Amino acid sequence: MKVKKILNNNVAIINKGGHDSIIYSSGISFKKSVGQHISEDEIEKTYVLDSKDRLEHLSYLLASSDQKTIELINKLVEYGENFLDKKANDYLYLALLDHITFAWKRGQKNQFIRSPLTWEVKKFYPDYYKIGIYAVQKMRECYKIDFPDDEAVSIALHFVNIQEDKSHLDENIDDIAVLKNILNIIQFQYATTFDESSMNYMRLVTHLQYFIERLRRKKLYGDNDVTLYETVIKLYPKAYKTVEKIENYIDKKFHQRLSKDEYTYLMIHINRVTERKDREK
Template identity: 30%
Template structure:
């Protein structure tokens, strides 16, 4: 069997059409030397990837093949560990992330990731895959990446799950709707549900509900910050207090001050950034 090459990305990567008329990206040593169109044997192909966003094609030239090799191994491992299908672009976006991680390592840039513990507790499977990935990268590239990269890779996997269309549980959706309704009603606004601030708000609620499910509480020393926010944003505080009462009444969930603090921060972003129409 053969594939029809329709575009060369570089000497080792081509865009092809298979026997069913589906477009794919093929990797193989020297398969991109000729001027398309032409046919190549399947025996010449090392890897194939379907349903790749065309916007990612050009980025392939900037990423060494070793990063794709590692990324593909991580994605294969993740597929066996997760009970969901990952977005097909993950091999490419993760390869780019690995490249950037190596650049930071070589330049001795260590960027902290405050939500690392949250990721470890709330997305334990994705975190375990991130741990596998970092160990694989360290071994194959003879480096010693910081632990923050475990969470960084886990976040890529979480995003790949969401981009595939993964939806939260019915309860999660019900809680998010309740909170959104309270915000819109109390603040007399229309929330832009397509905004980045709202997306972050929804993700925070998912984290919150996961912590409740796992009986894991946030622990920090933010009492002064909580009081400062209460005084600085009394409307937001009252709105969050109403959400707290609805949480307790409708879902039997009691929110501690730490949860209320982070909730106030996210509600404040949704309300006061240019993401909603008053």
């Protein structure tokens, strides 16, 4: 293998088998020159990307990053691979380097972003969220900045990319958005905010997760208990109006209408999670 280009003291581009790859080798700029041979045992990390654009983007980021940031990224990916017992693709290095470099710049200005998906990511991806929390702890140690736990959410979602089935990943992320939109419809209709630590909220979210899964499989519940449906409408008319709004959203998103049984269960869960606050008004 020959060194094709030196990016900084520790990073270079090599040509291996007619293809360009990026390597990390401590002090390579002092040890090698362009055109010189470099062996595998001299390389600490090789980044192989599947497109020229990604290779150029990662090259730029690595060239402008300091050693502690690159070492942090390598450490986080290694930790995530061991924790999940899965091999990460090298695109993860690019995504994390991009994200953490920007987070560091924001942190220096005391500018932090609050994530609206914290609870949902904890629920859908608990293991990935734990990796995110680990990453935030290491970021605090590395940069001496008190990053909020919200940073863990974005990092967790980057690690979700380790999943081999990208279509499944995209679907899960889309499901989080659908869940969030349904919760927003309920909160808007009741002019309230949820107590996310309450048991009724957790039950509602769990019901909605299975509800979204049924929508995906096009296997909604039927019209098996019309009497209960009519009774619940009379008991909880506001919840019924709210489910109508949800159905309008679902129809646009999934092109499906809701059965009477789906209406019934949604009305019951919505009433439970909003009942106390509604009485207080």
